[in-house]
Amino acid sequence: MNRLASTWSGMRLLTRVNLIVGSVLTLIFAYIAVTVYFGAMSQIRYDSNDFPGAKKASTAFLTLSPIERHIGYYNRGTAEAAVGSYEPAQEDLESALDIVPTRDECAVRINLSYVYEKLADQVADQDPDQSDELYDQSLQTLNDAPEECQPKKSEEKHKSDEAKKRVEDKKEGQKSKGKGSEGDDSKDSTGSEGDDQKKDGNSGDDSKDKGQNSGDEDSKKSDGSGEKSEAEKKRDELQKRGEESDRQQRQQGPGGDGGRSTPDKPW
Structure with a gap:
């Protein structure tokens, strides 16, 4: 009788230990699963152009995960950059850079x-x-x-x-x-001085200047000397190249055909 009671007591203790261990393992598994879920959702939300959703998922990942935190900072910073929130994106991406492998x-x-x-x-x-x-x-x-x-x-x-x-x-x-x-300012200043000099001159000089200006204009028209300088070109x-680059970026942005304004993400 005593042996049976002892066996029964041992089985009950083993059952309790198994329940405790099982519960702990279940919680750990659930924690890992939820953490991985939010990490994956930050990528999925971003790919579907749900940038606020990607930011929320990344924030949840950062709250839960003690490891691979650069992924959370990177995903959140990238989502913020996609909607034009560049200052928060800078902070998150700099945090990611500090710890990224x-x-x-x-x-x-x-x-x-x-x-x-x-x-x-x-x-x-x-x-x-x-x-x-x-x-x-x-x-x-x-x-x-x-x-x-x-x-x-x-x-x-x-x-x-x-x-x-x-x-x-x-x-x-x-x-x-x-x-x-700077060149335009210098040109304006020179033009003003020329106007003052013309005002001080007599009517004969004015007539001469007009004739010369007219001749210069005809010369420019005929020989094409009025073209832009090399610096201006x-x-x-x-x-133009900068505008073209901006145009391509806008097309790739959240409102464009490409659906994103930042490079593809590696994770």
Whole structure:
């Protein structure tokens, strides 16, 4: 009788232990499953152009996951950049860059460079100096990428090179625009001095100037000397290339045919 009671007591204890272990394992499995779910949903929501949903899923992933947190920061920053929230995107992508493993570093750098570039575009007219600094920061972010994550002829290498060329063109266009403004100011000043000199001259000089101006205009029409200078042509070309790049980015943006404004995500 005592042996039976002892066996029964042992079975009850074993059952309790199994229940406790089973419950703990179930909770762990559920936790992992939910974490993986939110990580995957951030990608799925982004691919379906549900950028607010991608941001929420990424935030939930960051709340739950103690590991691979760069994925959450990267996904959320990319979703924020897709809707034009560049300052929050900058903060998240910089956080991702601080902890990302080398194998995924280039993807983070390409998107972070894009955010710096768009921030520079926003202040280009109001604050050219700050815009120039942001363009430099965009280029430096790409230049600091390790070779391990962008082997030659890889997609990451191609995207990085395209981004560098685009930013360099915008930077050159900004410089040419500034030089053109200085030239226009100098021209206006010279024109004003010429007008003053004409006012001080006699009527005979005025007549002579008019005849000379008329001859100059006819000469320009005949020999084509009124064409733009090389500096102006270069400035116009850089501006046109920058506008074309912006147009392509808008087409790839949330409202465009491409459905995204940032590079594809690796996860």
